[in-house]
Amino acid sequence: MKKLFDLLDKPKPFAPHTTDFWDDEHISKGMLEAHLAPDVDAASRTAAFMDASADFIARRLPPEHYEKVLDLGCGPGLYAKRLRERGYKVKGVDISRRSIRYAKEQFPGIDFVCQDYLSLTETNQYDLVLLLYCDFAVLPPDDRKQLLDKIRQALRRDGRFLFDVFTPQAFLNREEIHTWFKEQSGFFRKEPHLCLESYIPYGDDVHLERFILIDENGNVEAIHNWHQAYTYDRLRQELLSSGFDIESSYGDAKGSVSNKKSETLCVIAF
Ligand SMILES: C[S@@+](CC[C@H](N)C(=O)[O-])C[C@H]1O[C@@H](n2cnc3c(N)ncnc32)[C@H](O)[C@@H]1O
Structure with a gap:
């Protein structure tokens, strides 16, 4: 009591x-089912959204210039699969053993690792880091700072970090x-x-x-x-204090134009 x-x-x-939460034997079973449900925004966005999102990434940050991608919190590999189809070399990192097991079975040839992204050690490796479906803002402030430092370290000098967050809307x-x-x-x-x-x-x-x-x-x-809900200014301040700035921003991770009613904010940081 x-x-x-x-x-x-x-x-x-x-x-x-x-x-x-993420790696519990029972919860992770339901979580995987939720990731794989193609028509609902649950653990992953809908399949149509992820298709549009992968198209946007390929248009905006084409594999000719941003070939090596690190997908943080990759879940069962649904973005990694789509990005490979568009010509990227992807490594996916996720803390859920069940999701990583599924990703390895379903998408052989893509590098998937079961790891806490806060313990990343790679340096100067990637052209593009992704953290998709508003995962950044669930972290406590100190972990967000630590993660930004790890991402900065993992990126090559001219690399990009694309992620989304919820807005107060x-x-x-x-x-x-x-x-x-x-x-x-x-x-x-x-x-x-x-x-x-x-x-x-x-x-x-x-x-x-x-x-x-x-x-x-x-x-x-x-x-x-x-x-943590973010306005553009709040997110930019937090990125600036970790040595990033915003190159461009959108209303969501498929590149929609942002407006006052946008419930998410997606940025490409450098
Ligand atoms: C909302 S889901 C999004 C999954 C994927 N990005 C997508 O859009 O399909 C968040 C994912 O982050 C993973 N995750 C949460 N905390 C993590 C951590 N500290 N390190 C690695 N992965 C983590 C979860 O296991 C889960 O797969």
């Missing part, structure tokens, strides 16, 4: 999950909510459990989606999905 009561307090910004009109439901078996747990679900806006464009899971034996865990 003490752990439950502690977890029900408003956590400090970017407090981690109390359990494995994506959270507009969302109000704090606390609810609960009981499941026999669900996305987070195979066994029967209670899920206490919250959405908590923190101010300063930080948002938390929290799932507290209680199983029949009284075990309690919390999943904390954080998001």
Whole structure:
């Protein structure tokens, strides 16, 4: 009960999950299914979006000049596959063993590695680094800084970093909510459990989606999905403080023109 009561307090910004999220045996099964669902924006964008996104990347940063690509948080390799088809040499890195196993089986010939991207050690290797589907902004500020340093180090001198983030527009009109439901078996747990679900806006464009899971034996865990929403200026300031600047920006990762209603911001940084 003490752990439950502690977890029900408003956590400090970017407090981690109390359990494995990306590499959990059960969650990663549902996650892979969500990645592979072609018609929904779930763990990956829709197949049509990813096709358009790969076309945009090939148009804007063609393989003739940006051949060597490092895809961070590559999931089951859905972008890596599309980029190889367009002439790139891709290495995919992901922390989920299940996703990397799938990617290796399905797309032989592409280099996939199961690794935490915060522990990258490569230097001066890549023409282009990708971090797609708004993954940058789920990290705590110190990890974002560390990741930018690693990416800077992995890129060749004239390389590019393309990634996307959510904007404040994506959270507009969302109000704090606390609810609960009981499941026999669900996305987070195979066994029967209670899920206490919250959405908590923190101010300063930080948002938390929290799932507290209680199983029949009284075990309690919390999943904390954080998001830092970014305006263009905020993102540019953060990039500048890590030695990057923005070359061009778009409303999404398929190169749409950005406008006031865009819920994502995609940038090419150098
Ligand atoms: C929202 S999914 C996006 C997957 C892929 N980029 C796409 O668009 O299809 C985020 C991915 O990042 C991976 N991930 C999360 N944290 C990571 C870390 N620290 N190191 C490597 N991969 C990570 C997850 O396993 C997951 O596959």
